[in-house]
Amino acid sequence: MTALRRYPVLVALFIGALFMVLPFLIVAVNAVKSPAEYSSNGPLSLPEGVYLDGLKDFWERVDFGQKLVNSVLISGSVALGAVVLSVLNAYAIGIGRIKGRTWVLAFFVLANMLPQEALVYPVYYLSKEAGLYDTRLSVVIVFIVIQAAFGTYLLASVLGQFPREIIEAARIDGANKWQVLWRIVVPVSRPTIGVLLVFFVIWTWNEFLLPLVMLISNDNQTVSVALGVLQGQRLMDATMTNAAALLGVLPALVFFLVFQRTLTRGIAVGAVK
């Protein structure tokens, strides 16, 4: 294929990619404009200077620092808890090959596909009964189980291919099952476990319905819920909206840039075994 025919395709792809990131660029540009500049020049002009008061005002008004802490705390604990639970389940299914494992696995998969709408009211009701309503712990517990359903599925299929000679050798050397799990299976499966951690953090960070229902007080809300609720009220002016959007985009963007390779590898592992 000649160079003349190559470049139009590449240009078309870059235009497509530009279209994907354009909303981020528009938001970034407008988040640093002053309200006066925005109202006189509109959303498409380049900023004349960097005006950070809008960001600062928004940060203080919604107590964004607290929302970040909540999101980090919830996503982090869910990721760790769900990985531990997935490892235990997958060890029994993938390596222990317990009886009826196909059914157990199918059960986990279907549970993962269940719409959260079919759980939300009982979970809301039960957490009120248990005195856990409007606590971060309630959300953590629920998401550990939901994420572990996926983690079990992925890890079980990876551990199903685990080289059995290694386990047998360790057993001959006198290691019990618990030791085999933590000293051999977990270290060897570290790449997959890393992938799961990254996914669990992102998914939990982005969750909306259950945190919206469960976390009503300002001090417990996550970034996603706080921004979604603000947006729902339609009380924000343009500068505020952009500040909100930029501050919402940044953590996801940083995480994405840091873990990009893990993510793409993860999809390669996860997509089709």
Added chain:
Amino acid sequence: MTVTVERGGPGDRGGRGSRRGPGSRGGDVVEAHHRAKKPRRPRDSYALFLLPGVLAFFAIIVVPFLMNTGVSFTEWQGVGTPKWTGLANYRELMDDSEFWASFRHSLFMVVAMAAVPTVVGLVLAAALFDFVGKHFGSRTVAVLRACFYLPQVLPIAVAGIVWSWILAPENGSLNEVLKAIGLGGLQQDWLGDPDLALYTVMGVMVWVQIGFPLVVFMAGLQRVDPQLYEAAELDGAGWWRRFWHITLPQIRPEIYVVLLWCTIAALKVFGAVYVLTKGGPGGATNVPSYFSFTTFFEKTQVGYGAAISTVLTVIILVLALAGLKLQTRAEDAEQGGVR
């Protein structure tokens, strides 16, 4: 947002061969004792590892799910004792035009979140893998792939804020762009016009969703033998022919997975509707999950909301089971034929 498909074949065979492996050689006393009692099932003590998971599962998923199903046969305001009404809620649903409309909108979401992203993702993945990768190097591919995938890591609430501001009727960027390029006549109230809102939400969902199939397909293409492409190219097959006769058949498993997974995601869509339109204007973008949410928490008709979510669950589970079955059968056929 991925799903895996376990191929039973090789893994299972390996397992059966070594069935008597570690268990029968277990060194510790507990194990020996256990074995003495149940000589035929030496492995079942692994079941203990499953205990925390299964218990947590019953408490957090199975019990609430059964409660929800139970409540769907009652009339309940969320306080007091639920009143058993049998199938009354379901009968009422049959005549509820809002309910049918919400499921009709779901079909539009399936087009926007599953069908379109799969087709576009296939073409993009093939173009990036087979064309850009070959002629411009893997760095260019990585940059482009990252751009397309970016919306996938964004909280949907944030994506909603970004888009509802861009699509705003006054001073919204999209309308400003249309004005700037002399197409001011096309300016619209994108999310506020009942005839348009659903299509606008669909457009946003395509933007959100496109990166997922792209990345899955690109991962799948890595297993394709490059010699297939080389041979086809030598035989004079053009890009479209190679796409049609090599790329498509080779990544068929990925296509199944993506279609199934995205369809389920489309049926469940909630956050985007909440943030962009709240189901409006006038119910024009209402979907089952949002409908059940408002019925639960705004109208506090818990029984009726539970019936809506139960119907949604049944549809999703039937679809998931059918999809998984179809896939397993396709894979069995493939393995039987080739091996």
